[in-house]
Amino acid sequence: MATEINLQQLTSKIFVMPRERDEFFRESNTTEREKIFVLAFEGNITEEKYFSEFKNSNKFNDELICLHLLKRRSDDTNSAPNHVFDKLKREAKDEFNFKNGDELWMIIDTDRWKNIPKIIETCKGLENMFVAVSNPCFEFWLLLHIKDIQEYNKEELELLFKNKKIRNKNYVERKIIEIVGSYNKTNLKTDDFLPNIDAAVSRAKILDQAHEEYPAKLGSHIYKLIAKLRKVETE
Structure with missing residues (x-):
């Protein structure tokens, strides 16, 4: 059951002056960029590590984009939908003076979020806000780096979709281990993934x-975000 939204938490930063765009870039040690992307994650470690490494790779289009990752404290284990959603709005939309072209993204999974259609409808009504859903989990996006799942038979695909946990690993994680030898969320x-x-x-x-608003079956819409962040290769 999702936790109740804390009204004090929602209003605690109303009187804080939004940070100016040039202040944000100075902290990021960058020159002026055309766009800011701010990401918020359901997970506390895995997604942040993936996007941090992507940001520092030669595949990231840092000539045009400044990428800011919303970080939770290590003791903040609350990944309830309204907690992450409120965090994105509060720490990004209320703290930065965004231009119209800047984008705020939520990276979420179907295996934990049960109200995704409502979240998507809410984001559609808010300027600059987007959602990248993976079904069933973020690890499925990782699996796509190393496996063409169309090579799996129908039974295997069904097991991926159900993604049941066996001991301390879910099924998608176990398929990753089969291919790369190990997988540790922390x-x-x-x-093992970014080169692909x-x-x-x-x-x-x-x-x-x-072209669904979110994948109802196996899939990940993180590709839509990556397509915007990816450096365009030149001949």
Whole structure:
């Protein structure tokens, strides 16, 4: 059951002056960029590590984009939908003077969030806010880096979709381990995945042939975000 929204928490920063755009860039040690992307994650470690390493890689388009990751304290384990959603709005939309083209993204999974249609409808009514849903979990996005799931049979795909946990690993995590040998949510080895990020984008696009607002079956819309952040290769 989702936790109740704390009204004091919602209003605690109303009187804080929004930070200016140039102040944000100075802290990021960057020159002026055309766009700011702010990301908020359901997870507390894995997603942050993935996007941090992507940001520091030669695949990230840092000539045009400044990427800011909303970080939770290590003791903040509350990943309830309204907590993450409120965090994105409060710490990004209320603290920064955004231009119209800047974007705020929520990175969420279907295996924990049961009110995704409502979240998407809310974001559609808020300027600059977007959602990238993975079904069933963020690890499925990672799996797309290293496996064309169309090679799996129907039974295997169904097991991926159900993503049941066996002891301390869910099914998608176990498939990752089969391919790369190990997987640790708290110590993500991004070198196993980031070199194949273009393959992940291509595979995710194929799974999104119906162009749904979020994947009702196996899929990940993180590819939509990556496509905006990815450096365009030149001949």
